[in-house]
Amino acid sequence: MNPVNYLYLSALLFTIGATGVLIRRNAIVVFMCVELMLNACNLAFVTFSRMHGNLDGQVIAFFTMVVAAAEVVVGLAIIVSLFRSRHSASVDDASLMKL
C-alpha cells in the first residue's frame, strides 16, 4: 500500500481535530479533539519514518505520546476543577480574563 495514503489519513484526522477544537464548546470534547490532532501528527511522523527508512520519526512519536499523557493528566484535572467551581464544562464560560 502506498504510504502517502497514510499521510492523507493523517491530514484528514488533523483537520477533524482542529475543526472540533474550534466549533465544540464542551471542554472534554475540545480536549479529545486536541488528542486527535496529536495522534494525527504521530501518524504522519511514523509514516515519514517509514518512507525515509530511519527511526527519527518513531522516536518523536514516542515523545509525543509521553507529552500527551502528561497533558491529559493536567488537562483533565483542570477541567474537573473548572466543572466543580462552575457546574459547566463549556470553554466559553471560562472567560473571566477578558477586559
Add this chain to the structure above:
Amino acid sequence: MENLIALLVAAPLLGAVVLLCGGRRLDAVGHWIGTLLSSASFVIGVVLFTDLLGKNAEHRTLMQHLWTWVPVEGFQADVTFRLDQLSMTFVLLITGVGSLIHLYSVGYMEHDERRRRFFGYLNLFLAAMLILVLADNYLLLYVGWEGVGLASYLLIGFWQHKPSAATAAKKAFLVNRVGDMGLSIAIMLMFTTFGTFAFGPVLSHVGDASEGKLTGIALMLLLAACGKSAQVPLQSWLGDAMEGPTPVSALIHAATMVTAGVYLIVRSGAIFNAAPDAQLVVTVVGAVTLLFGAIVGCAKDDIKKALAGSTMSQIGYMVLAAGLGPIGYVFAIMHLVTHGFFKAGLFLGAGSVMHGMNDEVDMRKYGGLRKYMPVTFITFGLGYLAIIGFPGLSGFFSKDKIIEAAFAKGGTEGWILGGAALLGAAITAFYMTRVMLMTFFGEKRWQPDENGHEPHPHESPRTMTIPMIVLAFGSVFAGGIFGIGDRFLHWLEPVTGHEEGNSPVSALTVTLATMVVLVIGVAIAWAQYGRRPVPAVAPRGSLLTRAARRDLLQDDFNHVVLVRGGEHLTRSLVYVDHTLVDGVVNGTAASMGGLSGRLRKLQNGYARSYAVSMFGGAAILVAATLLMRAV
C-alpha cells in the same frame, strides 16, 4: 611684606567665622572681637602702606600668590592678591572707616540681643570687600563681589522681624543680581577674547581685541557697576536699604558696596579707554544719577533716605569722573575717599540723632537738636560743610576737580556734563542745608508718641561719638591732604594713568562758579526751611516734589515695565506651553489610548477565538514557508 596681604583678608574673615560659629558663649565679648579683628586689618594696612611709601613709584605693586584655584590647561584661575596704589587706597578706606563703624556699632547696637551676629556680618562684609579690591583677577574679584552682595543682604535684612527690612534685603539682593549677571558675562567675554581674566594680561592686551568686543565688555562691566553702586537704572535698592541698622547704611554707603562699582570701572580703565562709546554711556549714567539722586534727596523727610539720595548723587559724580577716562580716574577715587569720610560721618551722625530720638527718622519731628547733641551737631555740621564743598574742606577739593574734569572733556559733551555737575552741586547744597536746618535748627517739633513717651534727646555714648569725631577730622582735612600739591594724583597716577584735559574754562572760573551755585543752593534752602518754621506735616508739594518723594517713580517704573512686562511674558509662555507643548503631548497620548482601546477588543476572553487566531497564524506561516520554497 607680600605675605601680610593675605592677613588683611584673613583677620575679618576669621572674625566672621568665629562670631558666626561661636554661639552664645561669645555674646559678651563678640563685639569687641569683631572690632579688634577689623582694627587689626587696618593696622596691617597701615604697615603695608608705610612700606609702599618707602618704595619707588614703579615698585609699589606687591603680589601674593596663595594657591592655584583651578589648575586646568588653558583655564588658570589663581588665588592671588595684588596690592598696588589703587587697592591700597581702598584697603585703608575699607578697614579704617570700617573699624570706626565697628566701634560705633558697639554703642549703637548695645540693646540688640543679636549684636554678636551683627558683628559677624560686619566682619564678613569687610572680608568680602577686601577680597574684591585685592583680587588679581576678575574671577577672584567676582568672589568678593558676590560676598559683598551676600553680606549686604544679611545686614540690610538684619532686623528680619520687620517685613519691610526683609523685603528691602531681598530687593537689594535681586537688583544686585542683575548687575552680577553683567559682571559674569563680562568675565566670560574677557575669557573668550583674551583667554585669561587676570588683570595684568587682560589690561595690557586690550589693543589686540576689536573695539566692538571691548565695548561689549565695558558695557557689561558698567551694568555690574550700576548694580553695586546704585546707578540708574539699577538704583532702586539703595533707598530701601535704609531699613538696615544705621551703621550698616554708613558701611554700605561710605566704605564698601557702593564704592565697588567705581573701583571696577577704574580698575578696568584700560578697557574703557579703548571703548569711547562705552565711556560716553558711563558719563551719561553718572550725570543722570547724580541729578536723580540729588532730586530724590531734596524731597525726602526721612533723614536716612535723604542721605541715601545724596549717596546716589555723589557716586554719580564718581562714575561720571570715571567715565571721563584718564582725566577723571584719579578724581573719581579721590572723591570716593573723601566721600567715604564725610558720608560715614553723616550717617553715624544721623544714627546718633535717631539713637537720642527713640529711632524717629522723620526730620519734620526733629528741630533744634543742636542744643541737645552738641558733639553730633558739630561732627554732622563738618560733614555737611564737606559734602557741599565748602572751601578748604574735603568735598571742595574732590568735587571741584570732577567738575573741572567734566568741562575738560571738551566739546558739547563737556558743557553738558559740566553743567550737570554744577547743577548737581547746587542741589547738593540745597538738600544738605535742608537736612541740617530741619534737624538741628529751628524750634523743637517732637511730640510724645502714642504711648505718651516724649523723646529725651541726649548725646550718644563715647563709643559712638569718638568715631564721629575721627570721621569729622577726615572730612575736614582729607581733601587738603590729598589735593594740595596733587599728592593723591602722584600716588595713584602709576596705576590709573592721568591726562590733563584742555578745559574751555579756567580752573578758577569753575571754582568760582561752584561757589556761586553753592551759595544759591544754601540761600534757597535757608529761605525755605531756615527763615520760616518747618511744618510738622509735609505740604502736598509740586508734581516734581511728589514724584521725588516716590523716588522719581523708580518703583512704579519697575513695576509697570518689569513686573507687569514679566507677568505678561510669563502668561504668554504659559499659554504656549498649555496649547502647543501640552497639545502635542496630550495628542500623542490620546491617539495611543484610542488605538489601544481598539486593540483591546481582540482580547474577548473566548478560548476558541484565540484558537482561531492561532490556527490562522500557523496556516499563514505554513503558506508563507511553502510560497518561499516555491520561489
